[in-house]
Amino acid sequence: MLLCVSASHKTASFELLERLSVPSTPVAPLIAAHSECVQGAVVVATCNRFEAYVDMDEPVTASRVVGVEATLAAIESATGVSAAELEGSYRVLGGDEVAEHLFAVASGLESVVIGEGEIAGQVRRSLKESRRLGATSGELERLFQRASEAQRGVKNATALSRAGRSLVRLALELADSRIADWSALRVLLVGTGAYAAATVAALRDQGAQDISVYSPSGRGAKFAAKYGLHNLAAERYPSVAAHADLVITCTSAEHPVLSAATLAAGRTGSETVAPATDGHPAGSLARRLVIDLGLPRNVDPDVAGVPGVDLLDLETIRLHAPVEELQATDAAREVVRDAARRFAVVGERRNVTPGVVALRTHAFGVLEGEIARARARGDDDGRTEQALRHLVGVLLHAPTARAHELAELGRGEEYFAALSTLFGIEVSDEEPDASASDAGVA
Numbered sequence: 001m002l003l004c005v006s007a008s009h010k011t012a013s014f015e016l017l018e019r020l021s022v023p024s025t026p027v028a029p030l031i032a033a034h035s036e037c038v039q040g041a042v043v044v045a046t047c048n049r050f051e052a053y054v055d056m057d058e059p060v061t062a063s064r065v066v067g068v069e070a071t072l073a074a075i076e077s078a079t080g081v082s083a084a085e086l087e088g089s090y091r092v093l094g095g096d097e098v099a100e101h102l103f104a105v106a107s108g109l110e111s112v113v114i115g116e117g118e119i120a121g122q123v124r125r126s127l128k129e130s131r132r133l134g135a136t137s138g139e140l141e142r143l144f145q146r147a148s149e150a151q152r153g154v155k156n157a158t159a160l161s162r163a164g165r166s167l168v169r170l171a172l173e174l175a176d177s178r179i180a181d182w183s184a185l186r187v188l189l190v191g192t193g194a195y196a197a198a199t200v201a202a203l204r205d206q207g208a209q210d211i212s213v214y215s216p217s218g219r220g221a222k223f224a225a226k227y228g229l230h231n232l233a234a235e236r237y238p239s240v241a242a243h244a245d246l247v248i249t250c251t252s253a254e255h256p257v258l259s260a261a262t263l264a265a266g267r268t269g270s271e272t273v274a275p276a277t278d279g280h281p282a283g284s285l286a287r288r289l290v291i292d293l294g295l296p297r298n299v300d301p302d303v304a305g306v307p308g309v310d311l312l313d314l315e316t317i318r319l320h321a322p323v324e325e326l327q328a329t330d331a332a333r334e335v336v337r338d339a340a341r342r343f344a345v346v347g348e349r350r351n352v353t354p355g356v357v358a359l360r361t362h363a364f365g366v367l368e369g370e371i372a373r374a375r376a377r378g379d380d381d382g383r384t385e386q387a388l389r390h391l392v393g394v395l396l397h398a399p400t401a402r403a404h405e406l407a408e409l410g411r412g413e414e415y416f417a418a419l420s421t422l423f424g425i426e427v428s429d430e431e432p433d434a435s436a437s438d439a440g441v442a
Contacts, residue, residue, distance in 0.1 A: 001056045002098040002143060003067040005090055008049035009112055012089035014315045016081070018296045020050040022254050023078035027052065028135040030077055034070030037063070040137025041071075042130040042144060044105070046122050047167070047295035047314055048112050050075075053102065053144075055137040064094055099143060100340035103150035109332055112318045113170050120151045121194070143343070150339035158331040168195065168202045168250075171291050171317050175246070178289070182207035188232075188244040189213045190258065191251035192223035195293055199248055200227050212240055216257050242266030248291045249298035258290065259300035263309070345407070352407045354427045355416050356400055362425055367392045 007020065023045075031041035031052055039055040052071045056063035072083040093101050101110075106123040108115045127144040130136040179185060187208050189196055192215045203211060212230040213220050214237045224231035232240055241247055242263045251257055292299040292313040304311040367388055374384040403415045419425040 003054040004093040005071040006051040007090040030074035032135040044126040099343040106147040106151040107154040190249040195250040238266030250293040256300040260302040
C-alpha cells in the first residue's frame with residue numbers, strides 16, 4: 001500500500017517548512033529502516049513542501065498507522081521537529097489518492113504558482129536520491145516514473161505551463177513596479193544552482209545587464225563564465241551587496257549568507273551615494289531591494305530593518321501568487337486524474353497476476369497429463385496434443401479477462417476466493433514465476 005505524509009504551503013507555516021528542509025541526515029532511509037513493514041520511501045522536499053511517499057507491506061488496517069509513525073519518527077530524528085510540533089500541519093493520503101496527488105504535484109498543480117516548471121525536476125531528483133541511498137522500492141519507482149509521464153502529458157495537452165510562472169519570475173514581476181529602468185540596475189546574484197540559472201534568464205528577459213554573481217561555495221567563476229556575468233571574490237562581496245540596487249539570493253546554504261551586519265561591513269562613506277561597480281552606472285532604485293528565494297532562508301530577517309532596504313522573501317511572494325487560470329487548471333487536473341486511474345488499474349492487474357498464474361499453472365499441469373496419456377495411446381501425428389493445447393488456451397481466455405475486469409473494479413479478492421472454492425488453488429504471497437504465465441500457449 002502506498003502512503004503519503006504531506007506538509008506543504010497549504011497546511012504548514014513557512015517557518016516549519018524551513019526547519020523540515022534542513023535535515024541532519026537523509027530522511028528516506030530512516031523511514032525505510034523503521035520496520036520490515038516499510039518497503040521503501042522517497043522524500044520530496046522543496047521550498048514549499050515536505051512530503052514522504054512510503055511503500056507499505058502491511059494489511060490495510062495497520063499500514064496507515066505504521067507508515068505515519070515511521071515518517072514522524074524519521075523527521076524528528078533528522079530535523080528535530082517532533083510529532084507534537086507537526087500536529088495539524090500535515091495530511092495523510094493513502095491508496096489511489098497518493099498517485100493523483102503526486103501527479104498533481106509533479107505537474108505544478110499544487111505549487112504556490114500554478115504550473116511552475118521547477119517542481120518536475122525536483123520530483124525526479126527526489127527519486128534518484130532515494131535510489132542512490134537504497135531506500136526506494138519497485139512500486140515507488142513505478143509511481144515516480146508515472147508521475148514524470150503525467151507531468152509531460154499535462155505539459156503537452158494543456159496551456160498550464162504557458163500560463164504558469166516560476167517563483168523567480170513572479171518575484172521579478174512584484175519588483176517591476178518600483179524599477180524604472182532594468183538596464184541601469186546593478187544586480188547581485190548570490191548562488192550558482194538551478195534557480196540561479198533561471199534567475200539570470202528572467203533578469204535578462206526584464207532587460208537587466210549589470211549582473212554580478214557571488215558563490216559562497218566558490219563556484220562563481222565557472223558560473224560567471226558560462227552566463228557572461230561579473231564574478232565576485234569573497235572579499236568584495238559585502239561592499240557590492242551593500243551598494244547593489246537589487247540582490248537576489250538562491251543558495252542551498254543552511255545559514256544566512258546576507259545580514260544587516262554584512263551590509264554594514266560593506267558600506268563605505270555615504271549610504272545614499274554608492275560607487276559604481278566594475279565601471280557600470282549606478283542603478284535607478286530609490287530604495288534597494290533584496291529578494292530571498294532560498295529555503296532555508298538565505299537572508300537574515302534583520303535586513304528588513306536596514307534603512308533604505310526592502311526585503312521580499314518566499315512568504316511574501318506566496319501571498320501575492322496569482323489566482324489560478326481555471327480553464328487550464330481544470331484541463332490539467334483531468335489529465336492527472338486519468339493518469340492516476342491508469343496507474344491504479346495497472347497496479348490492480350499486477351495484484352491479480354499471482355492468481356492468473358496459479359490458474360494457468362494448474363490448467364497446464366492437467367493438460368500435460370492428458371497429453372502424456374494421448375501419446376501412450378498412439379497419438380503419433382500430434383493432432384490430439386495440438387487440439388488439447390488449443391482447447392485449454394480458449395478455456396483460459398475468459399477467466400483471465402475476468403480477473404482483470406474484477407481487478408479494475410477493486411474486486412480482485414473475489415477472483416482468489418473463486419480459485420480456492422472451485423479448484424482448491426491457494427495463491428501464495430510470493431512473486432509468481434513469470435515463465436509459468438506463458439507456459440503451454442502456442
